[in-house]
Amino acid sequence: MATVEVRDLRKRYQDFLALDGVSLRAESGQLVTLLGPSGCGKSTTLRCLAGFLEANGGEITVDGESILGVPANRRGFGVVFQNYALFPHMTVAENIGYGLKIQKLPKAEIDTRVHDAMKLVRLDGLATRLPREISGGQQQRVALARALVLKPKLLLDEPLANLDARLRDEVRWLIRDLQQQSGITAFYVTHDQSEAMAMSNMVAVMKAGRVAQFATPREIYQKPTERYVADFTGEANFITCSSVTPLAEGRYAITAAGATLELNGVPGITGPAELLLRPEALALTTPEAGTFQGTVSKSAFLGAALRFEITLADGSVLKLTPEPNHPVEAGQKVGIAIDQSHAWLMPEVAP
Amino acid sequence: MMRNPKLLLAIPAIALIFVFMILPITNIFEMSFRTPGQSEPFGDDYTMMHYDRILGDAYYWGVLGRSLLTAGVVTLLCLIVSYPIAWHMSKAKGLKAVFLYACIASPLMTGVLVRNFGWMIAAALNGPLNETLMALGLIERPLRMLFTQGLVILALVHVFVPFMVLPINNALRNISPTLIEAASSMGATRREVFRDIILPLSFPGIYPGMILVYVLAVAAYVTPALLGGQMVSYMPTLIIGELTGTFQWPFGSALAIVLSLSTILVVGVFTALTARLMEWSKA
Numbered sequence: 001m002a003t004v005e006v007r008d009l010r011k012r013y014q015d016f017l018a019l020d021g022v023s024l025r026a027e028s029g030q031l032v033t034l035l036g037p038s039g040c041g042k043s044t045t046l047r048c049l050a051g052f053l054e055a056n057g058g059e060i061t062v063d064g065e066s067i068l069g070v071p072a073n074r075r076g077f078g079v080v081f082q083n084y085a086l087f088p089h090m091t092v093a094e095n096i097g098y099g100l101k102i103q104k105l106p107k108a109e110i111d112t113r114v115h116d117a118m119k120l121v122r123l124d125g126l127a128t129r130l131p132r133e134i135s136g137g138q139q140q141r142v143a144l145a146r147a148l149v150l151k152p153k154l155l156l157d158e159p160l161a162n163l164d165a166r167l168r169d170e171v172r173w174l175i176r177d178l179q180q181q182s183g184i185t186a187f188y189v190t191h192d193q194s195e196a197m198a199m200s201n202m203v204a205v206m207k208a209g210r211v212a213q214f215a216t217p218r219e220i221y222q223k224p225t226e227r228y229v230a231d232f233t234g235e236a237n238f239i240t241c242s243s244v245t246p247l248a249e250g251r252y253a254i255t256a257a258g259a260t261l262e263l264n265g266v267p268g269i270t271g272p273a274e275l276l277l278r279p280e281a282l283a284l285t286t287p288e289a290g291t292f293q294g295t296v297s298k299s300a301f302l303g304a305a306l307r308f309e310i311t312l313a314d315g316s317v318l319k320l321t322p323e324p325n326h327p328v329e330a331g332q333k334v335g336i337a338i339d340q341s342h343a344w345l346m347p348e349v350a351p
Numbered sequence: 352m353m354r355n356p357k358l359l360l361a362i363p364a365i366a367l368i369f370v371f372m373i374l375p376i377t378n379i380f381e382m383s384f385r386t387p388g389q390s391e392p393f394g395d396d397y398t399m400m401h402y403d404r405i406l407g408d409a410y411y412w413g414v415l416g417r418s419l420l421t422a423g424v425v426t427l428l429c430l431i432v433s434y435p436i437a438w439h440m441s442k443a444k445g446l447k448a449v450f451l452y453a454c455i456a457s458p459l460m461t462g463v464l465v466r467n468f469g470w471m472i473a474a475a476l477n478g479p480l481n482e483t484l485m486a487l488g489l490i491e492r493p494l495r496m497l498f499t500q501g502l503v504i505l506a507l508v509h510v511f512v513p514f515m516v517l518p519i520n521n522a523l524r525n526i527s528p529t530l531i532e533a534a535s536s537m538g539a540t541r542r543e544v545f546r547d548i549i550l551p552l553s554f555p556g557i558y559p560g561m562i563l564v565y566v567l568a569v570a571a572y573v574t575p576a577l578l579g580g581q582m583v584s585y586m587p588t589l590i591i592g593e594l595t596g597t598f599q600w601p602f603g604s605a606l607a608i609v610l611s612l613s614t615i616l617v618v619g620v621f622t623a624l625t626a627r628l629m630e631w632s633k634a
Contacts, residue, residue, distance in 0.1 A: 052536075073535040075536075078536060078537070083527070085532070098547070099537035150538070
C-alpha cells in the first residue's frame, strides 16, 4: 500500500536536539517499531510523521514523494494515541465514523464501514455509548477502529501503555492481526522490548535522538551492534575479551575469562571487544566440562526456572536461568557450557 | 440536639442566604400584592391590580421586551468578542497568562460610576471617540452616541466580557491537545476541528458565561440609567423609579417580580434547549 521512508530527520527544541539524524524505512505492509527509553526521540519521530511537528531537517517520503509540506489532515496517517484521545462528546460510532464524515461519504456507507470496523475490534453493541461509559480496553479498541476505518498508514504511540497486563497481551495480537490482514504500513512506538519483538517486521532501537540499530527483531536480539542495543532488548551478559584476532569478515578468535573461543561478531572490530552471552546460550555443567569455570554467588528458585549468578575467575558475573531440577547451592564450583552459535562479539565502542 | 455536626458548619451559609435572599424576596413578593398607600409607601389590603396593570399595558410589555432583548444582544456580542480572547488566553503560559488575566479583569477594577462617567466623556459630541473618528475621516460630523441604546450595549459588553472570557478560557484549557491532533489526523481541516471538536467541548464554559452575562445584563441599572438617559427605559430604571421616586412600593415590587420570572423563564428555556449538548460535552 505504501512505503514510508524517513531520511536523516532532525528536530530541535530550543537548545535540545530531539532528533539527530533519524533514518528508517517501512516497506509496504510492514510494521516498524521504534523502541527506546523515554526521551530517546521515538514519539518525536512519530509526531513528525503524523505532521503534528515540523522537522528542522531531513526528509519523509511516502512512495518516494515528500510529505513534509503536506499538513497533518492530508497525510493519511491514522494515529492511535497513548491516552486514546477519543472525542468525549461523540458516541463510539460517531468517533469511529468521524474521519468518514469529514470525507463527506454517504451516510449508508459510513454506517456500513463503522459497523464493520466495530465488528473487527469486537465492539458490537456499544455503538451508542459515550467513551466515558466504556472500559479502558474498549476505549483502546475504539481508538484502533477509528484509525483503521480510513485504511490509512498507521501510527501507534504506546497504545498499550495504559492497559493492564492481560488486556495488553490481547490487544497486542489484535493490532498485529488487523495490521497484517489489511496490509497497512504501520509505525509503532514502545519502550517494551517484548512488544517490539513480538509484533514487528523491523525494529529501530533509538538512543538520544538517533537510531542505534535498525534491523529485524532476531538480529536486534542476537546480533546487536552495540551494548546499548543488547541491554535494551533483553537480559544479557557481557564479558570483556583480553584478545581479539579477526579470522574472516565477522568471524573472530577471542580469549575471555581464561577461555579461547571462535565466534561470529559485528564485522570490522579493531579495538577492544565484549562477548555477548544471552542467558539462554548458557548451560550449567561440571567444572571440567565447562568453557568457563566459576562459583555460584547467588541462586534463586523461580518456579519454572532457577536463577543463578556465577562469578568467574576474572571477576565477571554471568546471569543464567537453567532448568529448575538441578539444585545448586551458593558457593558451589560449576562449569558453564556455551552454545557458540548464540555467542556474539561486539566492539566496546559502537563503530 | 444536633445529630450531624456537618450541618453546624452549614448554619452560617444558611443564615446568610435566609437573611439576605429568602427574606427580601419573600418580602418583595408579598409587597407586590399590597394595595397602594395614600400617605405611606403601601396600603394594608391585598390586590392583583398591579399585575393586571403591567400585563394589560403595552408600555410595560415593551420595556420588558427591550430589557430581555438588549440583554440577549449584550450576551451574544460578549460571546463573539470573548471567544477569541479566551482562545488566546488558553494558549498563554506563565507571565503572559498573568498579564492577560489582569487585562481581562481591568473593567471590573474601576468603580461602576467612574466607568460610566468615563463612557459619557468618551462618547460626548466633542469627546475623544468622535474626534478620533473624524480625524480618521470616517465621519464628517460628530455622531450622537450618548443616550443611545447602542452606547448602553457597548458599555455593558465592555464590563461583562470578563464573565464570559474566564469560564470559556477554563473550558478551552481542559480540551486535550491530542483531541485536536486526532481530528486533524482523521482529515479534519482547522475549520472542521473548530466546529466539531473545540466549539462543542468549550460549551461547558460558554453556558455559564452566557447565563452569567445575561442575568447581569438584565439587572444592570447604573449603565442604562446614565448612558441611556431618559429616552430609553429599561426595567431596572423603571423599578428603581417606582421604589425611590414615586414611592409606589407595591407596583415597583410587582415589576421586579415580573422581570425576575421572565429572566428565569429565558434561562430555563436556554438550559432546556442546550441540556443535551451540556450532558455530552462534560468530559
